[in-house]
Amino acid sequence: MVRSEDQNRLARERSRESILLAAIDAFAERGVAGASIAEITARAGVSQGLVNYHFGGKAQLIGAVIDRWFATMLNLAEPGDTPDATLAAIIDGALSATVYAMPLQRAVLGMQQQPATHRLFAESEERHADATTAGEDAVRALFRARGAADPALEEIMLRSTLEGVFMKYAVYGDTYPLEDARRWVHRLYGLPEPTSPLAPDAPPRAADPRPRAGGALREPSET
Incomplete structure (x- = not known):
């Protein structure tokens, strides 16, 4: 079935947004230098060429x-x-x-x-x-x-x-x-x-709060 122009436009918007959201997550987790285009597009479930198509690089x-x-x-x-x-x-x-x-x-x-x-x-x-x-x-x-x-x-x-x-x-x-x-x-x-x-779903405050970076060492199931 041939897609309409509106369907094509929505598909382009979705793929662009998927890449953008995947890039945000990858950059947050790995930094800009550590996050490759291949990783970002794999997270987004799209081909690498779509980064150039939507963004230019x-x-x-x-x-x-x-x-x-x-x-x-x-x-x-x-x-x-x-x-x-x-x-x-x-x-x-x-x-x-x-x-x-x-x-x-x-x-x-x-x-x-x-x-x-x-x-x-x-x-x-x-x-x-x-x-x-x-x-x-x-x-x-x-x-x-x-x-x-x-x-x-x-x-x-x-x-x-x-x-x-x-x-x-x-x-x-x-x-x-x-x-x-x-x-x-x-x-x-x-x-x-x-x-x-x-x-509302945040954990209760500790009686004696002491901020520590050690939370990053816990396994995801422990957070």
Whole structure:
């Protein structure tokens, strides 16, 4: 049976998305240098030639992964009814991404820091410059509405705090008290205590939390 143009378009979109998701997982697990096109396409269940067809090569695929990260980070929270509600949504949206978008976050964290891929990150940042600036300005306006003396610095420090929480969680995994960190950030900004956890199925907090990287040494069945 001959497929319609719409069916062909959907098939192309699915194969492109499969490659992109496989690349995110491979880059998160093995790093950009350690993840080959052969491994990525095997994970995606497609032929290697489709990477060139959809992206143009490995560098462009890396750029597409970074673009996905920017798109995710720039659409985390809906505005609330008040500045406080909006700020709480921003905090919770960013920390939810730490839980639910960990492979993407981990992959791009490495790309930000490695000299071989930092330029690709900078190029993606340029592609999203207008949206990034608009997001920064919105948060700065939020702090201005809350009476901050230096809204620009408040925005930078909020971002630095949330990125720091993510980096620690990426290293220490479930031994890092993410929910407690979230509530600490809420208190830092004088926001109401959250009424529900970020991740309902997260393990309970240890009585004496001590983040350790040793979780990575456990077998998958033990996590």
